[in-house]
Amino acid sequence: MSTITTALLDLKYLEILAAGDTTIHRLNPLAKVLVTLLFILCVISCNRYELTALLPFFLFPIAMIARANLPPLFILKKIILFLPFILLVGIFNPVFDRIPLVQFGSLTVSGGWISFLSIIIRSILTVGGAFVLIGTTGFTPTCQALRRMGMPQVFTTQLLFLYRYIFVLAEEAGRTSLARELRSCGTKGQGIESYRSLIGALLLRTWGRAERIHDAMLARGFNGEFHRVQSNGFGRMEIIYCFGWSALFIFFRLTNIPLVLGNFITGFFA
Amino acid sequence: MSHHIVAVKNLRHTYPDGTVAIQDISFTITHGESVGIIGANGAGKSTLLHHLNGTLTPTGGSITIGNFPVTKETLPSIRRTVGMVFQNPDDQLFMPTVYDDVAFGPLNLGLRGEALEQCVSNALAAVGAETLRHKPPYNLSGGEKKRVAIATALAMSPDILVMDEPTSGLDPYARRQAMHLLAAFSHTRIFTSHDLDMVLELCPRVIVLHEGVVVADGAAIELFNDTELLEHCRLEQPLSMRGCSYCRKLAHIR
Ligand SMILES: Nc1ncnc2c1ncn2[C@@H]1O[C@H](COP(=O)(O)OP(=O)(O)O)[C@@H](O)[C@H]1O
Ligand SMILES: [Mg+2]
Numbered sequence: 001m002s003t004i005t006t007a008l009l010d011l012k013y014l015e016i017l018a019a020g021d022t023t024i025h026r027l028n029p030l031a032k033v034l035v036t037l038l039f040i041l042c043v044i045s046c047n048r049y050e051l052t053a054l055l056p057f058f059l060f061p062i063a064m065i066a067r068a069n070l071p072p073l074f075i076l077k078k079i080i081l082f083l084p085f086i087l088l089v090g091i092f093n094p095v096f097d098r099i100p101l102v103q104f105g106s107l108t109v110s111g112g113w114i115s116f117l118s119i120i121i122r123s124i125l126t127v128g129g130a131f132v133l134i135g136t137t138g139f140t141p142t143c144q145a146l147r148r149m150g151m152p153q154v155f156t157t158q159l160l161f162l163y164r165y166i167f168v169l170a171e172e173a174g175r176t177s178l179a180r181e182l183r184s185c186g187t188k189g190q191g192i193e194s195y196r197s198l199i200g201a202l203l204l205r206t207w208g209r210a211e212r213i214h215d216a217m218l219a220r221g222f223n224g225e226f227h228r229v230q231s232n233g234f235g236r237m238e239i240i241y242c243f244g245w246s247a248l249f250i251f252f253r254l255t256n257i258p259l260v261l262g263n264f265i266t267g268f269f270a
Numbered sequence: 271m272s273h274h275i276v277a278v279k280n281l282r283h284t285y286p287d288g289t290v291a292i293q294d295i296s297f298t299i300t301h302g303e304s305v306g307i308i309g310a311n312g313a314g315k316s317t318l319l320h321h322l323n324g325t326l327t328p329t330g331g332s333i334t335i336g337n338f339p340v341t342k343e344t345l346p347s348i349r350r351t352v353g354m355v356f357q358n359p360d361d362q363l364f365m366p367t368v369y370d371d372v373a374f375g376p377l378n379l380g381l382r383g384e385a386l387e388q389c390v391s392n393a394l395a396a397v398g399a400e401t402l403r404h405k406p407p408y409n410l411s412g413g414e415k416k417r418v419a420i421a422t423a424l425a426m427s428p429d430i431l432v433m434d435e436p437t438s439g440l441d442p443y444a445r446r447q448a449m450h451l452l453a454a455f456s457h458t459r460i461f462t463s464h465d466l467d468m469v470l471e472l473c474p475r476v477i478v479l480h481e482g483v484v485v486a487d488g489a490a491i492e493l494f495n496d497t498e499l500l501e502h503c504r505l506e507q508p509l510s511m512r513g514c515s516y517c518r519k520l521a522h523i524r
Contacts, residue, residue, distance in 0.1 A: 012406065012408070015366050015406065016406070018366075019366075019367065019404065138366060139366075140365070140366060140370070164364055167408070171408070209360075209361065212356070212358070212361040213361055213362075213364050215320075215325045215356075215361070216354075216356055216361050216362045216364065217364065217374075218325070218345075218349065219323055219325060219349055219354045219356075220349070220374055220375035220378060220422065220423075220426060221346070221349055221350065221375055221378035221379055221426070222374070222378055223346075223378065225378075227377035227378065
């Protein structure tokens with residue numbers, strides 16, 4: 001109960017954050033989606049053994065969190081939630097890739113470990129970037145922006161429904177499991193047996209609920225297309241935002257700033 | 271005027287699990303009428319209402335709204351004409367904020383900018399929910415949800431308003447407000463309710479359902495005096511028609 005409800009509250013909290021009113025929030029969603037996509041593209045296209053060149057990219061999520069008044073700890077916790085999946089993706093790299101790459105004194109670090117670290121950093125960056133996008137834009141406007149960029153309507157509508165039904169499912173689950181808990185009076189209820197029927201009932205109810213919500217949408221003229229409420233135009237702010245960040249990302253991508261800086265400093269003192 | 275007639279002819283509905291929710295229902299409601307549909311739990315009221323805007327498809331019989339039969343082809347225009355408030359507001363509210371939810375219908379109808387703004391504000395004002403406009407619907411109380419759900423239907427400016435238990439779960443003040451709202455609406459109104467005092471006040475005409483058939487259809491004041499009929503359908507006379515039992519008792523003591 002508590003875990004489901006907390007996870008749900010967190011999602012809702014992200015939506016509440018998205019309703020904020022800062023310069024970043026007010027930007028046209030399209031601009032934010034474009035910049036985030038380019039950000040993700042630049043990050044994931046980095047060389048698999050790249051570590052230092054990735055570091056400057058942290059500027060983007062950090063700047064966004066600061067400018068949009070997002071709670072940094074909350075975003076951090078959300079990212080940590082994803083870490084197990086990320087670890088799962090990268091965990092075999094050190095096993096298979098044993099080519100020595102870096103030498104720290106007597107310690108040899110293989111390519112596998114470097115690429116493993118690199119995957120973690122890149123994942124933190126991309127997941128963080130995505131959360132910042134949703135937290136400053138909201139899920140629905142993000143989907144609508146994707147739609148305007150040419151993503152087929154089938155996909156955007158599916159995404160929106162999926163997002164909607166996560167809430168529906170979680171709410172039903174929360175209520176059902178609370179009802180079970182209350183009636184089992186602190187005992188284990190009827191153990192696994194009661195969970196089996198609970199999950200069955202839950203799926204059927206969620207299905208029914210999803211259907212009724214869909215009916216309500218149809219009743220109000222829904223024809224597959226989600227419309228935008230306000231269209232704050234693509235003005236000067238948006239152009240500056242897009243070009244500013246894009247230029248920076250491409251610069252970060254093409255030059256390894258920490259390396260250049262390091263060389264410069266060592267050169268200076270040499 | 272005849273353009274907002276609702277005609278139900280030999281309607282029958284069997285749910286996929288075999289439950290016959292509506293056996294055989296026929297009636298005609300003319301333009302501007304206010305009709306209450308009453309009956310016990312499970313009498314088939316919600317099932318009937320869901321047919322009026324094509325949410326459910328009849329197993330048998332037909333429905334005509336205005337001059338159009340309810341079919342797949344006419345659905346878009348039918349849904350513009352018939353505004354529907356579902357029994358459970360949780361099914362009706364699905365957008366991130368109250369504002370977005372009320373704007374959903376008008377946006378689908380092509381409203382934008384100032385006109386949209388006006389439309390949403392009017393609908394919210396009509397149900398006294400202006401202060402809720404930026405709240406997420408899932409954080410509202412039951413009665414507030416109900417009011418917003420009514421606003422979402424009003425925002426579409428329907429010609430026929432269909433509501434499933436519009437005042438259930440409302441506090442007395444909100445109930446009054448909703449009743450004023452319904453009284454002020456000049457188009458056709460059809461609603462179900464267990465709030466028989468409200469039905470008596472708002473609906474000159476009442477249709478009584480019992481186990482999927484119409485057992486009575488006539489003037490509210492007459493039907494509510496037929497105690498045998500009411501008992502048979504698991505209903506009771508509205509409180510306002512019964513005289514006050516407390517006052518009578520008091521008079522007796524004195
Ligand atoms: N989705 C469904 N599947 C099967 N039976 C249903 C379904 N919905 C309602 N029923 C049954 O149909 C009958 C009428 O239900 P309903 O129209 O909701 O009654 P009410 O008058 O209380 O609104 C009830 O016996 C109910 O059990
Ligand atoms: Mg009902």
